[in-house]
Every structure is written in structure tokens, then in C-alpha cells.
Amino acid sequence: MLNIVLLGAGRVASQLGPALVRAGHRVPYVWSRTLASAQVLAEALPGAEAGTGLDLSDRRADLYLIAAPDAAVPALLAEARFPTTALVAHTSGAVPLAVFAPYAGLRGGVFYPLQTFSLERQVNWQTVPLCIEAADAAAEAMLLGLAHELSQQVARVATPQRQALHVAAVFACNFPNHLLGISHTLLTEAGLSFALLEPLVRETIDKAFQHPPFTVQTGPAARHDEPTLVRHQAALAEHPEWLQLYKSLTDSVKAQTVATAPNNQGDVQL
Amino acid sequence: MLNIVLLGAGRVASQLGPALVRAGHRVPYVWSRTLASAQVLAEALPGAEAGTGLDLSDRRADLYLIAAPDAAVPALLAEARFPTTALVAHTSGAVPLAVFAPYAGLRGGVFYPLQTFSLERQVNWQTVPLCIEAADAAAEAMLLGLAHELSQQVARVATPQRQALHVAAVFACNFPNHLLGISHTLLTEAGLSFALLEPLVRETIDKAFQHPPFTVQTGPAARHDEPTLVRHQAALAEHPEWLQLYKSLTDSVKAQTVATAPNNQGDVQL
Structure with a gap:
């Protein structure tokens, strides 16, 4: 004791x-x-x-x-x-x-x-x-x-590892929670329940701990789907601060999908 | 049939x-x-x-x-x-x-x-x-x-709702997966296993579907913890593209925590 x-x-x-x-x-x-x-x-x-x-x-x-x-x-x-x-x-x-x-x-x-x-x-x-x-x-x-x-x-x-861990945790938890908050707000504004997204979010997380996340990236940014990206940006017109974030994240995903040449061929849902 | x-x-x-x-x-x-x-x-x-x-x-x-x-x-x-x-x-x-x-x-x-x-x-x-x-x-x-x-x-x-749903899904899934990929990379570089973060990520997701995510936001950006933010940015020096993303996301979290006056008082871990 x-x-x-x-x-x-x-x-x-x-x-x-x-x-x-x-x-x-x-x-x-x-x-x-x-x-x-x-x-x-x-x-x-x-x-x-x-x-x-x-x-x-x-x-x-x-x-x-x-x-x-x-x-x-x-x-x-x-x-x-x-x-x-x-x-x-x-x-x-x-x-x-x-x-x-x-x-x-x-x-x-x-x-x-x-x-x-x-x-x-x-x-x-x-x-x-x-x-x-x-x-x-x-x-x-x-x-x-x-x-x-x-x-x-x-x-x-050790301290340097712990600090890397802390930065990594911010990327893996704090920032995703913020993005979930944006998502929650957008759905509420559209009269939809945030719960609709729960299976999709859980599947995304399950996948991310089974395969390196960059290798299972999906979505319009990963497949460089410009018409959808343009439509999404138009849909965010009323939230200029999130529009900016959408662009920054899209650019980062695009850069990564060029860098790691992921599975962005064929039919990719979401 | x-x-x-x-x-x-x-x-x-x-x-x-x-x-x-x-x-x-x-x-x-x-x-x-x-x-x-x-x-x-x-x-x-x-x-x-x-x-x-x-x-x-x-x-x-x-x-x-x-x-x-x-x-x-x-x-x-x-x-x-x-x-x-x-x-x-x-x-x-x-x-x-x-x-x-x-x-x-x-x-x-x-x-x-x-x-x-x-x-x-x-x-x-x-x-x-x-x-x-x-x-x-x-x-x-x-x-x-x-x-x-x-x-x-x-x-x-209906179509307008579905398009809002699609944008919301990008924020809730595609972008978080990208951030998990960054996190995975940072941990790998530090010689640590990405699996260390799994309990934290799952707890974050559980919480986000129990309370509006903005109201349970934690982390250095949410508590406007400048010394930690500065240290994190220094730790990202070798990844300038992710440093930029870190700054954009931090600014967005900060703006949101001012806007919604969340629970960012007291002892906040991570």
C-alpha cells in the first residue's frame, strides 16, 4: 500500500x-x-x-x-x-x-x-x-x-516519444472530434440525425486500426473527384471558416493520395 | 422477386x-x-x-x-x-x-x-x-x-439533404481517416505502435455520439494552451504540410471553443 x-x-x-x-x-x-x-x-x-x-x-x-x-x-x-x-x-x-x-x-x-x-x-x-x-x-x-x-x-x-504520441493523439482524437462537431452541425442544419453517420464512422475507425489509414483512404478528395469537390464547397458557402478547412484537408488528402498511390481506382463509395 | x-x-x-x-x-x-x-x-x-x-x-x-x-x-x-x-x-x-x-x-x-x-x-x-x-x-x-x-x-x-449528408460524411469519415493516417505516420516515425491510440480514439468516438461533439472538445487548442501548441508545431517541423494542417485545425477549434464556450475550464487531459 x-x-x-x-x-x-x-x-x-x-x-x-x-x-x-x-x-x-x-x-x-x-x-x-x-x-x-x-x-x-x-x-x-x-x-x-x-x-x-x-x-x-x-x-x-x-x-x-x-x-x-x-x-x-x-x-x-x-x-x-x-x-x-x-x-x-x-x-x-x-x-x-x-x-x-x-x-x-x-x-x-x-x-x-x-x-x-x-x-x-x-x-x-x-x-x-x-x-x-x-x-x-x-x-x-x-x-x-x-x-x-x-x-x-x-x-x-521517453519524453521525445511521449511528445510524438501527444501530437499524434491530437491528430487522431482532438481534430477528428472537431470535424465530427462540424458534421453534427451540418446534419442538424439539414434536419437530419447525426446518428445516421454512426455506422459509417465506426466502420472507418475499425478499418483504420486494421490497415494503415492512408492505404484505405476513400472519398472525393482521394479519388480527385473535382465535380463532387466543387459541389461540396458550394454547399459550405454559409460556413466560410469550414470551407477553408475543407479545402486544406482536401489538399492534404490529394497530396497524400498522389504520394502513396492508394487504391483510388475503380468504384469508391464515399 | x-x-x-x-x-x-x-x-x-x-x-x-x-x-x-x-x-x-x-x-x-x-x-x-x-x-x-x-x-x-x-x-x-x-x-x-x-x-x-x-x-x-x-x-x-x-x-x-x-x-x-x-x-x-x-x-x-x-x-x-x-x-x-x-x-x-x-x-x-x-x-x-x-x-x-x-x-x-x-x-x-x-x-x-x-x-x-x-x-x-x-x-x-x-x-x-x-x-x-x-x-x-x-x-x-x-x-x-x-x-x-x-x-x-x-x-x-431528398437531394439537398443527401448532399448535406455527403459533405457531413466527408467531415466525419474521410477527413478523420486522413488525420489517423498522419497520426499513424508520426507514431511509426517515433518507434511507437499506432495501436496505443486505439482506446483513446474509440473513447473519443463513443463520446461524440453521446454528446454534441463540440461540447466535449478537449486538447491544447480547446483550452488555448499556447506552450503545448508551440511545442507541437516544433515537433512537426519535418512535415511542413501537416504543420499547416495542424495550424488550420487548431485555429478552427479555437474559434469554435470561443464561439460555443465549451467546458474548457479545469483539468482537461489531452
């Missing part, structure tokens, strides 16, 4: 805290900038105290987990005081391990869950890839062990 | 032909520009003849289904000769019903399966939304009846 202090009470911390307790660990303290947030999470964790104080030098724990937004990690580290040789890990995909370098007394680590989190949906930790990195072997072994208790997918991922 | 002539032997026709036969119908003739393609499909359809001839005036059938690429439909219609009052339907999302207007002798219709098709994966027609439109009530009734035999999701969708 480890004592794990949680810094953060947002989406990641709210899913991680209960998972750590279920795995048999103890969370003695939950910190948040806003006491109310810390209290909400602490109430879900037996024995946890909530607070806004960042002087943790007297709060000995096996691990201090910073589950805060990427941009908040450096300031939080600068502000907090930890016991000497404390093991402090952050959960951010985009923040390098070197963020700990200025703090000679700390042992730094990364415990990055590769998943999107929301307050309303409970995450199945068993399927969340956990990406681990640490400055020393003992810290790494501890974080790997903890990760294996939560998930079946644990990987040692 | 209907007699249904198939014009096309590509991805759509290859999935549609066997499904029609399984539903109890007969396909007497499969046309393709290349005889070999027509023959491959005809062999899978009991009693079907293969050919490249487009004079169908003596080939009486209840329905002529044009399962050809969007761009090929007008030329095919101009070239083919059908019996008078033949019911001819195309399977294209982007081609208006008005494509049949110049042919006074024909009864036009649309039988648009909203799914991506590939030769190697068998489609489950029960879950494919079929979008039906026709110039006269009898033709519509016939196409609707046929559609209901194949699928549990049948919708009457």
Missing part, C-alpha cells in the same frame, strides 16, 4: 484517485486551487484531507501525483514545497521529464494515461495505456508497478 | 449484388467497363450474365441499379439505353436526383447506402443506413421496400 498525494481535482485526478484506492492505495491529501473541488474529490477517497496549501514538506508520502493541465505543471512545481527526495510525477502528455530538473531535491517521473477524461464518464483503467518515464531506476520501477496494477497496457515512453 | 440489373462491379456493386440475391432477388446482368470485373461479380450471382454493352433496351428488368463512382454516373446515363419507363436508380451520395431529368423515358431514383465499402470487408447491410429518393411515388415505394429488406435503417432523404 502506497500513500499517494494528489495535486489536482479535475478530470484526470477525479478518475485516478478512486482507481488508486480501488487498487489498495491510500490518498491522504487532495490539493486543488479551489477548496470546493478538492473537497468533492476527497469525499470520494476514504481518509483523504482536502486543501489548497502547497507546502507539503511535512506531508510525507510515497508519491506526489500532479494531475493538472499541461500548462499548469511548471508553475505548480515552482510553487509547491515537497519533502527532500520526494518522488513527484505528473500525468501530462506534453510536459517533458526535464520539467523536474531545476528541483535537485526531487525525483521526477511521468505517469501519463493516454485517454480522454470527463467527469461524467467512468474510465475503464484496464484498457488505458499508461506511459511511464522516470529520472532514476527505482522511481521508474515504482511507477511501472503502480501502472501495472491499474492497466493491462503499460509502456516505458 | 425482382429482376435487378447491376451497372458497376466495384466496391458497392460487389457488396450489393450478393445482398440482393440473399434477399431473394435475381441479378440477370452485371455491366462493367472491364469485362473481367463484371465476370468476377457475375460469378458470385447465380444466373447472372456479365457484359460491357450498355444497350439495355432489350433487357427488361424491374430495376437498373447504377453502382458507379459519383463522377461516372452522368456519362453512364448518357451512354446507356434503357427500356421505356425503366426504373433506374443510382447509389451515389453526391449525385442529385435531377441527373435523370434529361431522360424523359426513365423513372429516376436514388438508393444511397451510407457506408464505406471495400472489396475485402463484408458489410453488414442490416446496419447500413439506406437513403431513398425517387421521382414518382411508385418508384419510391419500390425502392423503400427493397431497402427495408436489406437494412434496419431506411430513410427518405
